[in-house]
Amino acid sequence: MIGELAIIFIGAVLVNNFVLTRFLGLCPYIGVSRDLKAAAGMGLAVIFVMTIASAVTWMIYYYLLLPGPANLWAGLLGRGGDLTFLRTLSFILVIAALVQLVEMALLKTSPALYRALGIYLPLITTNCAILGVAFLNIDYFFGSAGALEGSFTKSLVHGFSAGIGFTLALILMSAIRERLETADIPEAFRGAPIAFLTAALLSMAFLGFTGLI
Template sequence: MTAYFAILLTAILTGNFVLCKFLGICPFLGVSKKLNTALGMSAAVVFVMALATAVTYPINKFLLVKNDLEYLQTIVFILVIAALVQLVEIVLKKFMPPLYNALGIYLPLITTNCAVLGVVILNVDEGYNFAQSMFNSVGAGLGFMLAMVIFSGVRSRLESCDVPKFLQGLPIVLIAASIVSLSFMGFTGLVEGLLGL
């Protein structure tokens, strides 16, 4: 159990996908302006990451590895994830319109987001089993959510700051993102120390 908890904590804090692995920077900068859009986007990411892992794991294990086709991982995963997300979108639209309206705009946006593709490929690279993969992907999604929520707070503070003209807009946002990322380095060694690994 400790090992699973360690995977979850690592994915959220020390190995945060956005702030330490620098995956999914596009939505991180694009949708973090307001807290509620940031939360909507993150919820969609958690959902899609878990779903993508659950589907790609058996495909990788029973189709690609068995036939020595590991080099096809990237393209097959993209194909499967994209089709899956589209399917989920159609089903949601029919049966859960409120959830569709809440996630609707973000779902297609993250179809082939690099963080989603990254988490399934990293699961394979780390040699995780199914349960470990699921923990890792949910943790990665929660880490994404944490980064988005923190950064939307930072950006709302930036709104009311007198930023020098040459830094206004994206430059100051990138600088702020780098400082937030730097602060996450403080978590180094936390998981090992906390769980005595």
């Protein structure tokens, strides 16, 4: 189990990095990578939300949408239909509400952390990487016969490591971009173009991890 989890971790951070290999969450990647401090804050918020979203969407999928013995409707009505087609809708709903709740709780319990995460916490409600991790959890950890063994833990670890991978990419990018600020760049490449080129080069570098697992 530990070995499997380690492979999931390495896989999500390096091999299938959400930003650099899967191209998910590109808007914050370009938008918030201008300085290191903001990037770290954003990364922290994403790790946090991805982990929680993994747990909650797993529960929604397992207990409400997927037909089987654990299905809530099967328990109530005797039989439950296959509601997996609702996953996009219900996941977005749940993630949005969840982030709101987390935001309120943070404001109450830890104003310092709330302020550190700042505007990024509500922003990532609509981040495609969050929804992406929820879907990938289902693709990976649910077989045709229902949930695979230990799928809840695996989902959690996958969500957490996807967040770590996102943060890694974001911090690398922002560190490079901070240096680019003072570099002598041809005028036509200044701003977004050089950022895209840098992102492409970073992405190619991460291609080197392909054979790792």
